[in-house]
Amino acid sequence: xxxxxxxxxxxxxxxxxxxxxxxxxxxxxxxxxxxxxxxxxxxxxxxxxxxxxxxxxxxxxxxxxxxxxxxxxxxxxxxxxxxxxxxxxxxxxxxxxxxxxxxxxxxxxxxxxxxxxxxxxxxxxxxxxxxxxxxxxxxxxxxxxxxxxxxxxxxxxxxxxxxxxxxxxxxxxxxxxxxxxxxxxxxxxxxxxxxxxxxxxxxxxxxxxxxxxxxxxxxxxxxxxxxxxxxxxxxxxxxxxxxxxxxxxxxxxxxxxxxxxxxxxxxxxxxxxxxxxxxxxxxxxxxxxxxxxx
Ligand code: DGL
Numbered sequence: 001x002x003x004x005x006x007x008x009x010x011x012x013x014x015x016x017x018x019x020x021x022x023x024x025x026x027x028x029x030x031x032x033x034x035x036x037x038x039x040x041x042x043x044x045x046x047x048x049x050x051x052x053x054x055x056x057x058x059x060x061x062x063x064x065x066x067x068x069x070x071x072x073x074x075x076x077x078x079x080x081x082x083x084x085x086x087x088x089x090x091x092x093x094x095x096x097x098x099x100x101x102x103x104x105x106x107x108x109x110x111x112x113x114x115x116x117x118x119x120x121x122x123x124x125x126x127x128x129x130x131x132x133x134x135x136x137x138x139x140x141x142x143x144x145x146x147x148x149x150x151x152x153x154x155x156x157x158x159x160x161x162x163x164x165x166x167x168x169x170x171x172x173x174x175x176x177x178x179x180x181x182x183x184x185x186x187x188x189x190x191x192x193x194x195x196x197x198x199x200x201x202x203x204x205x206x207x208x209x210x211x212x213x214x215x216x217x218x219x220x221x222x223x224x225x226x227x228x229x230x231x232x233x234x235x236x237x238x239x240x241x242x243x244x245x246x247x248x249x250x251x252x253x254x255x256x257x258x259x260x261x262x263x264x265x266x267x268x269x270x271x272x273x274x275x276x277x278x279x280x281x282x283x284x285x286x287x288x289x290x291x292x293x294x
């Protein structure tokens with residue numbers, strides 16, 4: 001089973017920001033990525049619908065005999081994680097909310113944390129609950145920023161439109177007061193599409209705000225889960241910030257045995273290849289993407 005691929009899914013291309021971190025950390029593993037592009041966005045849909053879609057995506061990846069399943073979508077993680085874990089018992093299932101909340105709690109000095117996410121994620125309160133579980137005294141301000149999903153899927157990461165939308169969403173959090181104490185010191189990008197707009201978001205949030213997302217901590221959670229289950233391919237781990245020296249060694253070693261990535265999308269495979277490369281940080285060719293139906 002350790003030779004099996006790791007399954008990763010999102011409503012669209014946002015989860016590729018998580019896949020990027022996974023590839024950096026586990027360069028020798030094989031991956032199957034599924035983007036449910038036909039039904040994007042998940043963020044505006046009801047919890048019941050999102051849970052149903054997420055379960056279908058998880059079952060589609062199960063058919064590829066994956067050894068671990070990563071729900072690289074906050075909206076799907078917030079409502080789908082329990083039901084997916086219940087139905088797919090045979091492999092570890094990792095969501096992105098808990099790792100994102102952990103990243104936020106580690107980054108924040110004041111304990112005042114802002115979260116921007118889709119409407120569904122904010123409404124469900126999963127981030128607020130996860131942060132308060134990890135840091136009971138925290139103060140959490142969560143606001144929806146759904147237009148960032150469309151901008152990212154459109155490839156409009158920077159420029160005046162992205163800047164204006166970022167200012168529009170972040171003014172109520174960071175622009176309402178001049179007092180540094182009443183402003184959050186950490187902002188969680190609680191949607192896997194949002195790291196694409198990080199530069200615009202950083203500018204709109206202003207100086208001194210730490211911006212975190214769940215990609216790196218999710219990759220660490222996957223490494224830990226696979227290690228604990230004895231499912232890690234040997235010699236496949238890449239760099240983590242903790243152990244740079246040995247990491248450099250293992251990256252060199254593992255570059256000889258680089259794993260494969262297979263992309264699946266439920267619609268618009270040409271578009272997926274064209275825009276997805278920006279999310280992943282390397283080109284995706286049209287031939288690498290397969291069309292599937294859920
Ligand atoms: N990438 C998804 C997330 O992390 C949301 C995008 C959508 O609304 O479908 O929440």
